[in-house]
Amino acid sequence: MSDSTPAVEAEEQDSSGIPPRFGLTFAALMAAMLLASLDQTIVSTALPTIVGELHGVNHMAWVTTAYILAATIVMPVYGRLGDLIGRKTLFLGGIAVFLVGSVIGGAAQDMTMLIIGRAVQGLGGGGLMITSQAIIADLVPPRQRAKYMAPIGAVFGLSSVAGPLLGGWFTDGIGWRWAFWINLPVGALALAVGAFALRLPRRAATVVFDYLGFALMAAAVTCTVLVAEWGGTDYAWSDPLILGMAGGGLLAWVLFFLSQRRAAEPIIPLWLFRSRIFTTATLIGLLVIGIGMFAIIGYLPTYLQMVYGVSATESGLLLIPMVVGLMATAIPSGQLMSRTGRYKIYPIVGTVLVGAAALLMSTMDTGTSLVLVCAYVFLLGAGLGLAMQPLVLAVQNDFPGSDVGTATSANNFFREIGATLGTAGVGAVFTHRLADQLDDRLTAGAAKTVGATDSLTPALVHSLPDKVQDAVILSYQHALTPVFRYMVPVFVLGLALAFLLPEKKLADGNGPDADEVAPSAGGTGPENSEATAPVAG
Numbered sequence: 001m002s003d004s005t006p007a008v009e010a011e012e013q014d015s016s017g018i019p020p021r022f023g024l025t026f027a028a029l030m031a032a033m034l035l036a037s038l039d040q041t042i043v044s045t046a047l048p049t050i051v052g053e054l055h056g057v058n059h060m061a062w063v064t065t066a067y068i069l070a071a072t073i074v075m076p077v078y079g080r081l082g083d084l085i086g087r088k089t090l091f092l093g094g095i096a097v098f099l100v101g102s103v104i105g106g107a108a109q110d111m112t113m114l115i116i117g118r119a120v121q122g123l124g125g126g127g128l129m130i131t132s133q134a135i136i137a138d139l140v141p142p143r144q145r146a147k148y149m150a151p152i153g154a155v156f157g158l159s160s161v162a163g164p165l166l167g168g169w170f171t172d173g174i175g176w177r178w179a180f181w182i183n184l185p186v187g188a189l190a191l192a193v194g195a196f197a198l199r200l201p202r203r204a205a206t207v208v209f210d211y212l213g214f215a216l217m218a219a220a221v222t223c224t225v226l227v228a229e230w231g232g233t234d235y236a237w238s239d240p241l242i243l244g245m246a247g248g249g250l251l252a253w254v255l256f257f258l259s260q261r262r263a264a265e266p267i268i269p270l271w272l273f274r275s276r277i278f279t280t281a282t283l284i285g286l287l288v289i290g291i292g293m294f295a296i297i298g299y300l301p302t303y304l305q306m307v308y309g310v311s312a313t314e315s316g317l318l319l320i321p322m323v324v325g326l327m328a329t330a331i332p333s334g335q336l337m338s339r340t341g342r343y344k345i346y347p348i349v350g351t352v353l354v355g356a357a358a359l360l361m362s363t364m365d366t367g368t369s370l371v372l373v374c375a376y377v378f379l380l381g382a383g384l385g386l387a388m389q390p391l392v393l394a395v396q397n398d399f400p401g402s403d404v405g406t407a408t409s410a411n412n413f414f415r416e417i418g419a420t421l422g423t424a425g426v427g428a429v430f431t432h433r434l435a436d437q438l439d440d441r442l443t444a445g446a447a448k449t450v451g452a453t454d455s456l457t458p459a460l461v462h463s464l465p466d467k468v469q470d471a472v473i474l475s476y477q478h479a480l481t482p483v484f485r486y487m488v489p490v491f492v493l494g495l496a497l498a499f500l501l502p503e504k505k506l507a508d509g510n511g512p513d514a515d516e517v518a519p520s521a522g523g524t525g526p527e528n529s530e531a532t533a534p535v536a537g
Contacts, residue, residue: 021197022139026148028193029132032095033155035183035190036125036132039067039098041163043118046176053176056111066115069225070122071129072416073218076267078127079409082134083402084207084265088200091131092191098124099187106180117180130412133392134405138200142397143341143506146390150334153389157326157381160297165316210263216256217267223249224417228424232431268410275407277398280501281347281391282411287494288351288387290418292487295426296358296380297322299480304373306461306476307366321374325381326388333386337506343390343397344503350387351498353379355491362485366477387498397506429483437475442468 043050043063050063082090098121105117136148170178223245231242260266273279301315310318333346357380364373392411399407461472 024193024197025139026136028190028197029135030151030155031186031190032091032128032194033132033152034159035098035187036071036128037156037159038163038166039121039125039183040064040071041160042167042179043176044164044167046167046171046179049171050114050176051111054108054111054114056114059111059115062111062115063118065225065229066119067122067125068416068420069222070119071126072225072413072420073221074123074126075130075413075416076217076406076409077214078130079134079405079407079412080265080267080269081207081209082131082405082409086200087131087135087138087405088194088198090127091135091198092194094124094127094131095187095191095194096124097121098128099184099191100124102180102183102187106177130405130409133396133412134408135198135200137396137404137408138401141506141508142393143338143508145396146337146343146393146506147331147334149389149393150330150385153330153385153392154323154327156388157323157384161316161319161323164301165313168313168316208264210259210265210267213256213259213263213267216252216259220249220252220256221417223252225420228420231424232428237428268413269406272407272410275395275398276502277504278395278407278411280497281394282414284347284351284387284494284497284501285391285411285415286418287490287497288347288354289384289391290415291422291425291490292354292358292494293380293384294419295422295487296361296484298423299426299430299483300361300377303476303480304370307473308370318370318374319377321378322381322384325378325383326385327381329382329385330389331385334389337390337393341506341508342503343394343506344498344501346386346390347498347501348495350383350385350390351491351495353383354387355383355488355495357383358484358487358491362481362483362488364477364481366473393506394501394504397504426483426487429486430480433483434475434479437479438472441471441475 047063051059078090078094101117101120101122101124103117104120105114108114108117133149133152136145136152140148166182167176167179170176170182227242227245227249231237235242257268257270260268260270297319301312301319304310304315304318305312329350337343337346357376360376360379361373364376392408395407395411396404461469461476464472
């Protein structure tokens with residue numbers, strides 16, 4: 001592959017600034033993004049079978065935690081390195097690492113090997129989520145980018161539903177290992193297309209990596225994720241281990257941000273926060289998408305299984321209206337943003353819809369029809385479709401091309417942190433309320449029959465005597481649905497921030513002039529950009 005010059009590249013691009021063969025490249029990016037997001041959830045329904053076969057029930061949580069932890073840690077690294085050395089090598093390397101992890105997981109003969117495979121998958125998957133979005137920013141001007149970012153957002157919603165369904169289908173059919181093997185042909189195809197069709201700007205050849213910052217960030221994220229995963233479940237919130245990790249995590253966060261002030265090439269540069277658009281959009285994403293979406297989706301399937309008696313597969317299918325709602329608003333709004341160059345109204349309306357969905361879900365009881373539940377889920381998806389990608393697009397539009405990966409990865413990174421904390425917060429409140437509800441509704445004999453709250457499963461609940469079963473179901477409903485109402489103030493805060501989000505009209509080009517749109521963002525600026533001419537690499 002020969003390097004291309006600006007003149008040749010200009011001749012090759014169409015009038016909208018989109019490079020030739022972009023459809024093929026976009027398909028590869030979508031495939032990579034789907035693989036990375038699917039693997040956050042695909043093993044969830046297969047876990048009981050996996051731990052039974054590999055004799056590792058005590059380590060079950062690590063199968064999911066290892067992936068999320070690794071992916072979250074590497075997100076800012078991929079974004080920053082992509083801006084400094086170019087994204088093509090990182091993208092292809094991320095796919096390769098992800099596939100290696102899939103092979104390790106698929107061939108695992110014990111839980112240790114499986115957890116290692118999941119961690120390796122996360123190291124690749126976290127990079128794919130970031131580089132896919134940043135590559136689109138490299139190739140497509142912000143105004144045209146809006147209609148391509150909408151399907152990317154839909155992928156996240158689709159994967160949250162399709163992941164558990166696919167995992168259950170593989171487990172019930174050809175075996176759980178195919179949750180890993182299926183990645184190989186899809187990933188290999190994305191790798192081949194990326195290697196031969198992807199043409200990106202070449203950056204500087206060498207960088208000074210911030211090892212101290214990376215170590216502090218890894219420690220901070222690890223403590224944060226483990227406190228969120230273990231607190232209130234494996235360990236009491238007052239347990240010395242949880243308190244120690246919480247304190248250690250807080251200290252690591254403080255030291256990390258202090259280190260970023262002095263690092264030559266910081267992983268999350270503090271000048272990002274000088275941009276009002278970045279700071280506001282990131283806070284909205286953390287509150288509305290991170291806390292709201294993941295906390296609701298995380299507990300709704302189990303609620304459906306407990307209260308309505310549906311199977312795990314059926315509870316996943318009942319979330320399909322969310323995907324439909326997300327796509328129904330994301331794609332048209334992307335087209336409108338491309339046409340008008342405006343984005344501010346969409347996070348505002350989206351946050352209102354998400355908050356309304358949470359408020360409506362808080363009114364659900366054991367008599368609420370599944371049709372009405374699906375309507376609420378559709379409304380949630382519609383709101384997410386309007387709010388999710390415009391926030392990323394606003395951030396990208398406020399920075400020059402030389403900093404767009406750093407800004408994108410930091411935005412996604414904090415959203416993941418919000419998802420972790422939001423899910424943990426909802427879980428803590430729900431668990432406390434469930435214990436109180438069961439104490440109020442069950443006699444001593446019935447409580448002994450039910451057992452500990454952390455041992456409750458849908459199958460166990462629906463095998464109980466009718467009176468005890470009704471008491472448990474009512475306890476579950478009264479424990480969870482009010483928590484959705486408690487989240488409404490979070491969405492109100494997100495709405496206030498959405499009104500405060502500055503709007504900068506989406507740029508029509510990706511060249512040097514387009515880079516001038518964000519000198520106030522605090523980045524390196526177009527004068528320090530390594531290259532603006534797309535070349536092979």
